[in-house]
Amino acid sequence: MKRKTSEITKDEIISYVKVDSYKIFKNKVINELKKGLNNKHRILVVLSGDNNRKIAILATDLIISFLYKASKFKETVKILYMYHDEFSDAVLRRKIINIITSRYLKIKKLNAKIDIAVYENSERFLGTTYQGLVLDLINSLRPIDIGRLIGIVEGGGIIILLTPKWSEWSERKNLFQISLTTPQYPEPRKIFVKWFQSVTLESEGVYIYDVDEEAIIKMSSLASSNIRKETIEIPKEIRFPVKLYELALTQDQIRAINLLENLINPPRKPMTRTTVILIADRGRGKSCAIGIGLAGLIYTLINVKNRVRIGVTAPTLSNVQSLMLLAMKALEVLGLNYNIIKKNGMVLEIKGDKFSIEYWEPAILNKINVDIAVVDEAAGIPVPLLHSIWLNFKRTIFATTIHGYEGAGRGFSIRFMKRIKEDKETNLYIYEMEEPIRYGKGDPVEKWQFRVLLLDAEPENITEEDLKYIEKQEFNYVVFDPYTLFTLDNEKILRSLFGIYVLAHYRNEPDDLAMMADAPHHSIRALSLPNGKIVAAAQLAEEGPIPNEYIDSLIRGGKIPGNIIPDRLLKHGRIREISYGKGWRIVRIAVHPDIQNKGIGTYLLTKLVEEARDKGYDWIGSGFGVTEKLLNFWIKNGFTPLHISPDRNPVSAEYTILVIKPLTDLWRDIVKNSQ
Numbered sequence: 001m002k003r004k005t006s007e008i009t010k011d012e013i014i015s016y017v018k019v020d021s022y023k024i025f026k027n028k029v030i031n032e033l034k035k036g037l038n039n040k041h042r043i044l045v046v047l048s049g050d051n052n053r054k055i056a057i058l059a060t061d062l063i064i065s066f067l068y069k070a071s072k073f074k075e076t077v078k079i080l081y082m083y084h085d086e087f088s089d090a091v092l093r094r095k096i097i098n099i100i101t102s103r104y105l106k107i108k109k110l111n112a113k114i115d116i117a118v119y120e121n122s123e124r125f126l127g128t129t130y131q132g133l134v135l136d137l138i139n140s141l142r143p144i145d146i147g148r149l150i151g152i153v154e155g156g157g158i159i160i161l162l163t164p165k166w167s168e169w170s171e172r173k174n175l176f177q178i179s180l181t182t183p184q185y186p187e188p189r190k191i192f193v194k195w196f197q198s199v200t201l202e203s204e205g206v207y208i209y210d211v212d213e214e215a216i217i218k219m220s221s222l223a224s225s226n227i228r229k230e231t232i233e234i235p236k237e238i239r240f241p242v243k244l245y246e247l248a249l250t251q252d253q254i255r256a257i258n259l260l261e262n263l264i265n266p267p268r269k270p271m272t273r274t275t276v277i278l279i280a281d282r283g284r285g286k287s288c289a290i291g292i293g294l295a296g297l298i299y300t301l302i303n304v305k306n307r308v309r310i311g312v313t314a315p316t317l318s319n320v321q322s323l324m325l326l327a328m329k330a331l332e333v334l335g336l337n338y339n340i341i342k343k344n345g346m347v348l349e350i351k352g353d354k355f356s357i358e359y360w361e362p363a364i365l366n367k368i369n370v371d372i373a374v375v376d377e378a379a380g381i382p383v384p385l386l387h388s389i390w391l392n393f394k395r396t397i398f399a400t401t402i403h404g405y406e407g408a409g410r411g412f413s414i415r416f417m418k419r420i421k422e423d424k425e426t427n428l429y430i431y432e433m434e435e436p437i438r439y440g441k442g443d444p445v446e447k448w449q450f451r452v453l454l455l456d457a458e459p460e461n462i463t464e465e466d467l468k469y470i471e472k473q474e475f476n477y478v479v480f481d482p483y484t485l486f487t488l489d490n491e492k493i494l495r496s497l498f499g500i501y502v503l504a505h506y507r508n509e510p511d512d513l514a515m516m517a518d519a520p521h522h523s524i525r526a527l528s529l530p531n532g533k534i535v536a537a538a539q540l541a542e543e544g545p546i547p548n549e550y551i552d553s554l555i556r557g558g559k560i561p562g563n564i565i566p567d568r569l570l571k572h573g574r575i576r577e578i579s580y581g582k583g584w585r586i587v588r589i590a591v592h593p594d595i596q597n598k599g600i601g602t603y604l605l606t607k608l609v610e611e612a613r614d615k616g617y618d619w620i621g622s623g624f625g626v627t628e629k630l631l632n633f634w635i636k637n638g639f640t641p642l643h644i645s646p647d648r649n650p651v652s653a654e655y656t657i658l659v660i661k662p663l664t665d666l667w668r669d670i671v672k673n674s675q
Contacts, residue, residue, distance in 0.1 A: 008057065008096060016057050025209045025216050030065055032207070033158060035222040037073055040155025040440030041205065043222065044448060048166035049211030052089050056096035058211055059134060059160055063097070064104050066158050067112045070131050073156070077112040079132035080125060082149065084175065085118050087139045093162065094136070122148050124345060127287065127322030129153075129438060134160045140175035141193060143453055143510030150449045151283045155439035166210055166217055170194040176511075177518050182562035183547050185520035192517040195486040199452040202488065205444025222444065239264055240296030243333045247326070252280075252433040253289040259429050260293030263372060263395045264300050272425040275396045277417060280433035281403045282455075283446070287319075287376055288437070290399055291326030297372060298355045299334050308355040311370035313362045313389075315380035315651050317346050320359055323376055324350060327357055363653030366392050377401060382652045383416050384627065390420060403456040415593065453510040457499040460533050462594045469529045470595055477607045478534075480524040486517050496534045497526060504590030521562060522587070525611075527604050535595060536604045539587040544618075546570065546579040554579075565621045568643050568658055573674040581667055583619035583660075584612050605637050609661065618667045625654030634659045642674055 016022070032043050045062060049055045063079060070077045081097065083090045094116060101114050117125070122145050133153045135145065141163075153159055163169055170193040177188035200206055201218055208217035232254060234245040239261045248254045256278055267274045278286040294310055301308045314320045324347040331338055331350070341349040350357040360368055362381045366388055373393040378386055378400040390396050400416070420428055436443065450456045469475075485494055498516075502508050515522060516539060527536040544566045546554065554560060554570050565585050570578045586608065591600045612620045621639070624630060631641065639659040648655055662668040 008053075008100060012053070013057055013061075013100070016054050017061050019214050021214045021216055022058065022209065025207065025219070026062065026065065028219050029062065029158075029207050030069065032205075032222050033066060033069055033156070036158075037069075037156035039222060041222055041443050042153055042155060042157045042159060042439055042445040044159050044161065044200075044203075044206045044445050046161045046163055046166075046200065046206070046208040046217075047211055048163045048169070048208060048217070049213075050165050051212055052092050053096060055138075055162055055211045056093040057100070058209075059093075059162060060097045060100040062158070062160060063101055063114075063132065063134065066132055067101075067105070067110055068108075070156070071110050071112060074131060075111060077110070077132070078130045079112070079114050079134065080128075080130045080149070080152070081114060081116045081134045081136075082119055082122065082145070083116070083136040084139045090136055090139055093138075097134070119145050123316070123318040124321075125149060125152055126318050127152075127325060131157045132159070133157070134162065136162045138162055138164050141196065141514075142176040143192070143514045146449065147453055147455070147510040150445060151438070153438070153445075155436075155443065157439075159445060165212055166197070166208065170197060176514065180515055180519040182521050182543075183550065183560065184542075184545075184562075188520055189482060189518045191482055191486045192514040195517065196452055198488050200448065203444065203448040203451065206448065239300060240293070241299065241334060244292050244296050244299075244330055247292050247330060247333065248289070249437050250285060250433075250435040252435045253285050253292075253437075256286065256289035256431055256433060257293045257296065259431050260290070260297065260397065262427065262429050263297055263397070267394055267427055270425060271427050273390070273394050273396065273423075274427040275390060275398065275420060275429070277420075277428070277430045278397075278399045278433060279402055279430070280399075282401050283436050283438060284433040285437035286399045286433050287322040288326040289433075290374060290376070290397060291323040291328075292330045293397075294323075294327050294357060294372070294374070295330030295334060295336070298331070298352075298357075299336065301371070302354045305371070306354065308372075309370045310355070310357045310372045310374060311365050311368050312357060312359050312374040312376065313365045313381075314359075314376040315362065317343060317348065317359055319377045319380070321346055323374070324357065324359075361650040362389075363648055363650050365389060371395065372397065375399070378416065380651065382625070382654065385653050386416055387419060390426075403450060454495055454498045454513055455510070457495040457502060459496050459499040459503065459535075459592050462533075462535075462592065466529055466531070466533060466535075467595070469531075470535065470598055470600065473599070473603060474530055475527040475535070475600075475603060476530070477604075477611075478526045478528050479611075480526065482517055482524065485524065493532075493534065497524070497537050500534060500537050500590045500592055501539070501588055503593045504588075525604070525608060527600065527607075534592075536589070536591045536600050538589040538604060538608060540608070541585045541587050542582065543585050544579070544582040548579075551576065551579045564623060565619075565658055565660065569660075569670075569674060572643055573670075575670055575673065577666065577670060578674075581618035581670070583617045583621060583663070584608070586620070586622040589622070601633065602637055609638075609663070613663050618664050619660050619662050619671075621658060621660035623656055623658045625649055625652045626657040627654065631657065631659075637661075640671055640675065642671065 047055050067077055083094050130152050181188050204220050207219050232251050280286045298308050312320050338350050338352040340347050348359050372395040374397045376399050378398045521542045523540045525538045526534050528534050543563045550560050639661045641659050643658040645656040662671045
């Protein structure tokens with residue numbers, strides 16, 4: 001009788017786990033985990049190979065060994081397993097791991113739990129805490145999944161990556177790469193995985209084993225020191241109940257909660273507003289501190305107000321789940337009853353008899369009459385809208401990530417806070433949180449994550465010498481080859497380039513980095529100074545001509561990957577000749593934030609137009625959230641607005657507009673007839 005593919009025999013398990021090289025590797029990993037438990041540091045284990053049964057069995061063996069060790073220190077041990085359920089090989093690996101671990105937990109009666117989920121639901125795990133994480137990357141490597149999920153593992157924990165055969169991984173196509181292609185460019189570049197591997201091989205706290213070759217690729221060592229957590233002290237003079245402060249995990253959170261007490265009293269003349277701003281890298285507990293503080297504000301304010309209404313916003317509902325969960329926990333500690341309203345499994349509103357904490361989209365919050373307005377992940381919202389929220393409410397709280405998968409660097413905080421600091425009618429309180437919540441300072445996995453995804457990338461500092469170059473417009477127009485840019489030799493340039501994008505744009509995700517690397521129709525241009533410093537950068541997408549088989553479908557409302565400008569123009573202009581043109585869509589154009597309004601953007605745009613003409617393109621264009629200042633910039637540079645979206649963006653409150661500059665006589669006529 002033929003056995004099921006997911007059936008596992010004891011002999012098969014033994015044959016894999018008794019291999020000498022694996023035993024050495026496993027012993028090293030277990031010893032490092034012991035150090036990690038003392039240091040509150042995490043380790044990263046990579047199992048690489050094409051033998052699905054073998055890689056699943058060895059992953060299970062490491063999971064079981066970790067569960068056994070961790071259960072001595074934790075009452076409950078939780079591991080999250082993420083995979084792609086649309087691939088039969090991924091389903092097989094998941095089944096094998098689930099069968100063996102379930103059997104082990106039942107026999108040993110360990111208080112442990114393995115949660116299994118698909119990557120489409122990765123957002124739901126933001127703000128949760130696990131001791132272990134297994135990411136099956138064999139079918140796809142999407143950077144935002146790494147950005148979201150690595151941070152949920154606490155100190156002393158393990159992260160296991162399952163990858164294709166290490167020596168062949170970078171030459172294979174994966175699901176995310178395929179999503180970056182267009183009909184005109186069906187083959188993705190294969191760059192990001194090479195970058196991922198290069199950084200991983202150079203990082204500390206990383207252990208890599210080739211399952212197929214039964215070979216150790218990399219082992220490193222954690223420091224053997226005990227990290228003593230800072231003693232938490234509650235201030236003597238507090239207005240919130242002490243029970244709330246006892247929920248804090250770090251002294252940073254204590255200070256943040258204490259800062260929020262400044263919102264209890266309404267501002268007194270000449271002040272008209274009170275604003276609290278919390279800034280931190282990802283994983284420092286700022287959202288949780290705000291959730292606790294909101295419960296404290298409700299507890300104190302319901303004694304003087306009939307009802308306390310708090311409005312919370314962020315780029316997405318998932319961004320506020322940590323805040324909501326800690327607010328609920330704090331309300332329970334205070335004995336305040338509430339009901340919750342959910343949307344797609346996430347908390348949308350917490351509602352009590354005399355209070356509510358409600359999530360609203362950023363563009364809508366200003367229209368809601370609330371006592372306190374809270375903006376979480378403020379870096380994901382345009383600064384003009386943030387300033388509008390600040391001006392519209394007497395009590396406001398802003399939290400922003402400096403470095404993290406949704407961060408925008410320090411430049412954002414500086415730009416955002418500058419106007420508020422200068423306002424003489426605002427009581428302003430600012431605090432930067434530094435201590436990680438889940439793991440110890442100097443955690444090697446966080447360092448790896450930040451480096452591989454460029455989460456802490458920032459442009460270089462501008463000096464007096466640089467300003468002289470800029471004044472004389474001594475720029476070099478640089479055409480980057482992504483194959484050489486995404487290498488360790490050019491890491492400094494890549495970080496500077498990506499840092500400009502991060503600081504200049506309000507929405508950035510790790511996926512943008514992989515798009516730069518692997519999208520076959522994307523290219524990168526920049527302006528550098530004579531000393532090599534990057535001062536401006538542009539990301540370009542080649543669009544058109546539309547393949548014949550798509551044209552009629554698009555006119556009727558069909559879809560095509562990429563090709564945003566010709567697609568929109570064809571749908572709305574219904575001029576068939578639009579299909580045959582080819583041009584550049586400027587995906588992003590950004591100038592170093594310290595030297596804006598000096599003509600640098602116009603200079604770069606002029607060079608882009610020149611190159612587009614030389615290439616024989618028909619047009620060059622862009623699409624963006626429209627503001628008066630931005631639209632004037634494009635019109636001043638000879639671009640014509642051709643299409644505006646019917647609805648505002650729910651995050652930015654802006655309409656999206658397409659602008660175009662025709663480069664041929666035919667396209668000048670097309671643009672003229674399309675207006």
